[in-house]
Amino acid sequence: MHKQNTPQSLTQLLGTKSNTLSSFAVKGALLNRFTDFLAKYVFENTGLNISDTCQVSNYRSGMLVIETFSPAVAMRLNYVKGGILTAFRTEFIAELANIEIKVVPKEQLKIEKEPDLPPKHLSQNAANALRDAAQHVPDSLKEKLERLAALADKNKS
Template identity: 40%
Template sequence: MRDSRPQLLDVLFDDASAGSKGPLHNVQQRAVALLKLNRAVKGLLPAPLHPWCRVANFRQGILVLETANASWMMRLRYEQPALLSALRAQILPSLSSIDIRINPALMAKGSHQVRNAEKAPEKPVPMRHLSLESAEELRGLASRSPEKLRKILERLAALAGEGTNTTSRDK
C-alpha cells in the first residue's frame, strides 16, 4: 500500500541533498533530462522556431513537443521527419514518434523573448546626403509648382550639402 501521509518539506529537501533516491531526487533528474533534451531539440530546429517550441515530455518512446499556436505547429510538422531521424541517430535511439501539441501559454512567453531580442542595440542609421544637382532639380521643379508644394521643395533643396538623418524632418 502507498504511503500517502503528508511529509515535511525539510525532510524531502534533506533527502534530495543527501543524494538518496527520494521523490525530489527523481523529479530533479527528470527535469534535468528534459532540459538537456530541450536544448538538443532546439539545436536541431531552425532559429525562428526556438521561442515558439519546447519539449514537454518524453515517455514510452514518444517525444511530446509544445508549440504556441497552429501556425507554428504546421511549421514544426514540416521539420518533424528530419527532427525524428536526427534525434534517433544522435540522442534517443528508442524514440518512436513525436507528438506535437498546442500550448497557448507559449505565445506570451515566446512574444516576450522575441521583443527582448528586438531590443538589442540597433545599427546606426546611415546619413543620407542630397547632391547639389538634385537640389537644383528640386528648385526648378519648385518654380513650376503650386505655392504649398513649392515651399516644401525649396526647404528640401536647402538641405543640399548638409548631412541629414533619415529620421529627422525639418518643418
C-alpha cells in the first residue's frame, strides 16, 4: 500500500504522463529550447547577442510570445520577425502563425517595496553655519537660510 504522504522522487513525479507538473516541465524544457534557438538565430543573422535580454515565454494557439527587457532589442527582433517565423516553422512548429514581441520592464518584476528612509535631521553645527552664511547674502536668500537653520532647532525639541 502506498501512503499519500510518503515522499516521492522528482523523477517519479515528472514521469507520470497525466501529471500537470509533468506537462509544465515538458513545456518549460521546450520553451528553453525555443529560447536557445532564437538566440542562436538572431546572433547568426544580426550579430546581436540576446541571450541575457530575451526569452520565449509562451507558445499558445499558433502564437509564439517573445519577451525582452529592452525596447531596442524588441525593435531589432521586429526587423527580423519574418525570418524568425520561417526558421521556427522549419525547425519546430509548422503550424506557427504569428510571433508576438513584448517589452517587459525589469521594474515590473520587482515586487518588494523599497524601505522608507528615516528622515534626515539638520545638525546644530550645520544650522550655525547657515546662520553665519545668511549674514553675508541678500535679504531674499537670508530669509530662506534662516528658515532652514530654524529646522535644526525644531528637530532638537
